[in-house]
Amino acid sequence: MRPAKTFWTHAALVLAALVFGIPFLWMLSTAVKPIGETLSNPPKWIPSQVLWSNFPDAIMYGSKQAGFIPFVVYLRNTVIITALAVAGSVVSNAVVGYAFGRLKWPGRDLFFGVTLATMMVPFPVTMVPTFSLFKWLGWVGTFKPLWVPAYLGSAFSIFLLRQFFRTIPNELSEAAKIDGASEWVIFTDVVLPLARPALAVVALFSFMGAWNDFLGPLIYLVDQRTFTLSLGLQAYQTQHGGTPWNLLMAASLLVIAPIILVFFFAQKAFIQGIATTGIK
Amino acid sequence: MKQRREGWVGWLFAAPWVVGFTLLMLYPLVSSLVASFTNYSILRQPKFIGVDNYVELSKDTVFHQSLANTLLYALGAVPLGTVLAIALALLLNAKVKGMPVYRTLLFLPTLVPMVAQATLFLWVFNGDYGILNALLRKIGMNPPNWLGEPMWAKWTLVAIAVWGCGNAMVIYLAGLQNVPPTLYEAAELDGAKAWAKTRHVTLPMLSPVILFNVVMGIIGSIQVFAVPQVMFPGGAPARSTYMFAMYLYDNAFQFQRMGYASAMGWIMFLIILGLTLVSLRLSDRHVHYETS
Numbered sequence: 001m002r003p004a005k006t007f008w009t010h011a012a013l014v015l016a017a018l019v020f021g022i023p024f025l026w027m028l029s030t031a032v033k034p035i036g037e038t039l040s041n042p043p044k045w046i047p048s049q050v051l052w053s054n055f056p057d058a059i060m061y062g063s064k065q066a067g068f069i070p071f072v073v074y075l076r077n078t079v080i081i082t083a084l085a086v087a088g089s090v091v092s093n094a095v096v097g098y099a100f101g102r103l104k105w106p107g108r109d110l111f112f113g114v115t116l117a118t119m120m121v122p123f124p125v126t127m128v129p130t131f132s133l134f135k136w137l138g139w140v141g142t143f144k145p146l147w148v149p150a151y152l153g154s155a156f157s158i159f160l161l162r163q164f165f166r167t168i169p170n171e172l173s174e175a176a177k178i179d180g181a182s183e184w185v186i187f188t189d190v191v192l193p194l195a196r197p198a199l200a201v202v203a204l205f206s207f208m209g210a211w212n213d214f215l216g217p218l219i220y221l222v223d224q225r226t227f228t229l230s231l232g233l234q235a236y237q238t239q240h241g242g243t244p245w246n247l248l249m250a251a252s253l254l255v256i257a258p259i260i261l262v263f264f265f266a267q268k269a270f271i272q273g274i275a276t277t278g279i280k
Numbered sequence: 281m282k283q284r285r286e287g288w289v290g291w292l293f294a295a296p297w298v299v300g301f302t303l304l305m306l307y308p309l310v311s312s313l314v315a316s317f318t319n320y321s322i323l324r325q326p327k328f329i330g331v332d333n334y335v336e337l338s339k340d341t342v343f344h345q346s347l348a349n350t351l352l353y354a355l356g357a358v359p360l361g362t363v364l365a366i367a368l369a370l371l372l373n374a375k376v377k378g379m380p381v382y383r384t385l386l387f388l389p390t391l392v393p394m395v396a397q398a399t400l401f402l403w404v405f406n407g408d409y410g411i412l413n414a415l416l417r418k419i420g421m422n423p424p425n426w427l428g429e430p431m432w433a434k435w436t437l438v439a440i441a442v443w444g445c446g447n448a449m450v451i452y453l454a455g456l457q458n459v460p461p462t463l464y465e466a467a468e469l470d471g472a473k474a475w476a477k478t479r480h481v482t483l484p485m486l487s488p489v490i491l492f493n494v495v496m497g498i499i500g501s502i503q504v505f506a507v508p509q510v511m512f513p514g515g516a517p518a519r520s521t522y523m524f525a526m527y528l529y530d531n532a533f534q535f536q537r538m539g540y541a542s543a544m545g546w547i548m549f550l551i552i553l554g555l556t557l558v559s560l561r562l563s564d565r566h567v568h569y570e571t572s
Contacts, residue, residue, distance in 0.1 A: 006376055009371065009374045009376050010376060012371055013371055013372075013376070013382045016368060016371065016382075016386060017382055017385040017386060020385060020386050020388065020389055020443065021385055021388075022411065023389075023400055023401070024388065026403070026404060026411045027400050027403075030403065038409065039408075039409050040409070041408060041409060041414075042414045042417065042418070043409060043411055043414045092296040092300075095293050095294075096293065096294050096296055096297040098293055099290050099291075099292075099293035099294035099297075100294070103290040104287070104290060105287040105288075105289070105290025105291055105294070106287050108290060108294075111294070115297070115301070118301070118305050119496075119499070120499060120549075120552050120553055120556055121305065121309065121549060122499065122502065122503045122525075122548050122549055122552055123503060124524075124525050124528045124529070124541075124544070124545045124548055125309060125312055125542075125545035125546060125548060125549045126304065126305065126308035126309060126312065126545075127308075127528075127529075127532065127541075127545065128308075128312055128315065128320075128538045128541055128542050128545065129307065129311035129312050129315065129542075130304060131532075132322075133303070133307070133308070135322075149300065149304055151296060152296050152297065152299050152300025152301075152303070152304060153296050153297035153300045153301075154300075158297060183289050183293075187293075208391065211393060212393040212394055212395075214393075214394055214395055214505070214506035214509075215505055215506065215529070218529075219533065229393070229395075230393055230394070230395040230396075230506075231395075233393075233395045233396060233399060234395050234398075234510050237399055237402075237510070245403055245409075248399055248403075249399075249400070249403065252396040252399050252400060255396050256391070256393070256396055259391045259392075259393075260384075263387065263391055264384050
């Protein structure tokens with residue numbers, strides 16, 4: 001590329017990164033400020049002292065009233081639900097994607113069309129009967145409504161994996177079949193190892209979905225001890241009659257940090273994974 | 281014989297989704313359609329009331345307002361998000377140093393949980409102490425209290441949506457990397473400049489991905505819930521941020537009117553269906569598919 005063009009590309013990228021990054025810098029700056037300086041006008045970017053103790057304070061916030069450390073309990077709950085949901089969605093969508101992408105069965109194409117159409121069904125339409133169903137099962141107030149459905153597949157991930165599976169040459173399966181491999185062995189030993197990037201994308205999407213979910217926990221979780229971070233963060237903000245901004249930002253930062261770390265190391269595989277799955 | 285056996289294996293592999301589709305999609309869809317013609321609530325036995333819920337919705341001014349708010353929000357968020365996401369993807373597809381850092385920075389907002397986004401932007405848009413107004417005052421403007429004025433509050437939600445356009449951006453980026461380099465070489469031989477290449481090679485090749493993202497964007501924005509629910513409980517100020525999904529949630533779980541909420545859910549579904557079909561129809565002439 002010509003030097004002038006490279007310069008302008010960098011300039012545009014820096015500008016975009018700045019606009020997208022300012023809210024984060026503002027969050028970081030607020031998170032380490034003494035409470036007095038959060039309400040200064042005009043705002044100070046650099047606090048007079050960096051209060052790292054805001055982080056432990058944010059974690060301990062509300063533990064006196066609750067009788068336990070809310071942040072730690074919320075974190076544990078979120079990790080449990082997310083781990084179960086990610087495992088379930090990778091396994092179930094891989095199996096189902098394989099059925100749609102590489103096996104022949106009567107009704108497959110019709111069912112696939114219907115599956116694609118379900119992507120248009122908004123969550124609120126199915127929300128009420130699903131709630132009644134889980135209530136009937138006695139699952140309201142437990143984590144089950146939040147992770148069990150992940151084991152039953154989701155249209156978007158099925159679609160993603162089906163597209164990917166179709167790009168794997170059929171000769172590989174045929175060769176394994178001649179060697180006497182069963183369909184299950186072809187799936188686990190031939191196709192799955194080649195599908196790692198696509199599986200990573202599904203895992204990341206379902207990780208983000210479960211970690212960020214707000215409406216699900218809002219509907220199904222009742223007791224404060226079962227809350228997730230999303231629900232807890234909202235409670236921080238409203239229930240205690242307004243948490244100090246510096247602690248609120250410190251807590252938000254703690255919620256975001258693990259996701260950012262995961263993504264930074266996974267970003268190349270992630271983008272390649274999407275490229276190879278070929279959304280069209 | 282072999283065909284029969286393979287068919288059986290196929291259904292077996294698809295079994296988790298057969299169960300999921302039946303229990304968590306088909307059954308709830310049918311059940312909510314039936315419930316929308318009843319006065320169903322958790323508290324009492326449902327009674328069939330015909331189209332009363334739909335008639336009431338047609339007169340419910342709160343419903344009309346939430347619908348208008350949501351459509352305005354989508355009308356702002358989808359086009360702005362699409363243009364910005366494509367522009368950023370084009371930038372991020374350039375071959376310059378430090379790309380992983382730029383990509384991560386621009387994707388970061390998408391990774392932020394909705395509730396954390398809402399919390400952060402309550403603080404960014406804060407009329408007195410927020411950073412946005414501090415910057416605007418520094419350049420001599422007299423900015424409004426974004427969160428407190430019905431005229432502006434909705435647009436803060438659009439801004440947050442656009443800020444989080446990273447998912448679409450990444451999908452565009454992947455689409456760009458799938459454009460065969462030979463097409464650009466051919467265009468260069470014909471003397472095409474940068475804009476001409478974007479206009480006549482990149483955008484047509486990207487058009488199926490654009491359609492996909494626009495449709496997903498519409499579906500997502502009509503359902504917007506978490507950010508407005510956390511930022512503006514009850515849709516304050518003056519219900520200007522009260523969204524379709526918030527009113528639906530309130531009817532189902534606050535007012536215990538699940539039949540009414542089901543009718544709203546079906547209307548939402550039909551709106552999404554209609555908008556999707558319109559997008560598909562409008563795009564018919566403009567979307568270019570590789571015949572392979």
